[in-house]
Amino acid sequence: xxxxxxxxxxxxxxxxxxxxxxxxxxxxxxxxxxxxxxxxxxxxxxxxxxxxxxxxxxxxxxxxxxxxxxxxxxxxxxxxxxxxxxxxxxxxxxxxxxxxxxxxxxxxxxxxxxxxxxxxxxxxxxxxxxxxxxxxxxxxxxxxxxxxxxxxxxxxxxxxxxxxxxxxxxxxxxxxxxxxxxxxxxxxxxxxxxxxxxxxxxxxxxxxxxxxxxxxxxxxxxxxxxxxxxxxxxxxxxxxxxxxxxxxxxxxxxxxxxxxxxxxxxxxxxxxxxxxxxxxxxxxxxxxxxxxxxxxxxxxxxxxxxxxxxxxxxxxxxxxxxxxxxxxxxxxxxxxxxxxxxxxxxxxxxxxxxxxxxxxxxxxxxxxxxxxxxxxxxxxxxxxxxxxxxxxxxxxxxxxx
Numbered sequence: 001x002x003x004x005x006x007x008x009x010x011x012x013x014x015x016x017x018x019x020x021x022x023x024x025x026x027x028x029x030x031x032x033x034x035x036x037x038x039x040x041x042x043x044x045x046x047x048x049x050x051x052x053x054x055x056x057x058x059x060x061x062x063x064x065x066x067x068x069x070x071x072x073x074x075x076x077x078x079x080x081x082x083x084x085x086x087x088x089x090x091x092x093x094x095x096x097x098x099x100x101x102x103x104x105x106x107x108x109x110x111x112x113x114x115x116x117x118x119x120x121x122x123x124x125x126x127x128x129x130x131x132x133x134x135x136x137x138x139x140x141x142x143x144x145x146x147x148x149x150x151x152x153x154x155x156x157x158x159x160x161x162x163x164x165x166x167x168x169x170x171x172x173x174x175x176x177x178x179x180x181x182x183x184x185x186x187x188x189x190x191x192x193x194x195x196x197x198x199x200x201x202x203x204x205x206x207x208x209x210x211x212x213x214x215x216x217x218x219x220x221x222x223x224x225x226x227x228x229x230x231x232x233x234x235x236x237x238x239x240x241x242x243x244x245x246x247x248x249x250x251x252x253x254x255x256x257x258x259x260x261x262x263x264x265x266x267x268x269x270x271x272x273x274x275x276x277x278x279x280x281x282x283x284x285x286x287x288x289x290x291x292x293x294x295x296x297x298x299x300x301x302x303x304x305x306x307x308x309x310x311x312x313x314x315x316x317x318x319x320x321x322x323x324x325x326x327x328x329x330x331x332x333x334x335x336x337x338x339x340x341x342x343x344x345x346x347x348x349x350x351x352x353x354x355x356x357x358x359x360x361x362x363x364x365x366x367x368x369x370x371x372x373x374x375x376x377x378x379x380x381x382x383x384x385x386x387x388x389x390x391x392x393x394x395x396x397x398x399x400x401x
Contacts, residue, residue: 075186
């Protein structure tokens with residue numbers, strides 16, 4: 001992995017961090033989004049990172065910028081705050097204008113909701129979207145949420161952008177019931193980097209720098225009860241980060257117990273905790289011994305643990321293992337692949353043909369539909385959705401043509 005301390009990291013001021021459209025998708029930190037700007041691969045790939053989450057379960061999400069012939073390509077839109085646009089302006093001065101904005105996923109609401117505002121910020125850029133776009137709870141056409149029809153093209157149907165430097169590889173489509181899962185990854189030849197949305201992730205054991213702006217989510221979840229003060233120490237931050245990883249990965253981890261309401265209320269509203277930052281001492285979580293070991297399994301030891309996000313594996317690809325392996329087979333044909341840059345968690349990560357082969361072997365030989373330990377809640381949820389007909393038993397059937 002590239003040493004993160006050597007990356008070009010910049011942050012701005014709070015005046016430029018407003019996001020007025022947050023009520024459309026009310027995710028933490030709501031109307032104020034700090035952005036960290038990094039150069040990931042010198043003169044080729046840059047990253048804009050913000051936090052997004054629910055109930056203080058916040059993780060980094062990334063807009064990736066790639067240098068292409070004549071200018072820049074943006075992948076995986078994020079809220080275009082003044083701060084983010086300021087840094088993009090700096091890139092344009094040195095590397096040329098934003099030519100293209102790509103929404104490479106059919107189901108990524110956190111990226112889709114930002115596309116109209118980003119499109120308005122760059123009126124001369126062409127927009128490319130993944131086929132089969134859908135939204136929930138109302139399935140609205142993109143034109144009704146502000147995406148301009150005249151300069152919007154669909155990946156595959158209308159070709160692909162910047163084919164002189166990019167190769168586009170599909171994962172899916174899969175029928176999710178409410179809509180489809182599909183994403184296009186991009187192999188950027190000049191940087192030897194694979195750019196993905198959700199297909200693969202790697203998680204650093206240290207909390208991201210974004211939490212330096214406001215460590216409240218880490219400190220909130222690092223406690224054992226609602227009446228415990230939110231102390232800010234490096235140990236507390238790491239503890240909170242590991243618990244956030246478990247929440248984001250498994251929704252309800254094995255070592256987490258929801259205490260009775262009487263106990264939650266008993267520890268709430270204590271002096272020093274009567275504020276929104278501490279959620280007034282309301283803390284409906286109780287962690288059992290051994291939780292830390294299960295969190296560290298997601299991170300890896302001496303090298304990055306490149307993996308499928310557990311939620312995606314269990315709820316999306318549970319009955320489509322071969323589809324995922326087919327995507328890995330496509331990756332294996334890429335020459336000189338060296339880096340993985342996901343829209344979530346750590347980047348860039350060393351990712352070569354050897355890593356792809358090892359991942360393929362692990363998936364092919366291992367158990368795919370896991371149902372014990374941390375996977376128990378996801379397994380029960382998937383079985384419930386399947387039983388009620390919300391998700392199909394064969395997600396490929398609807399798209400076999």
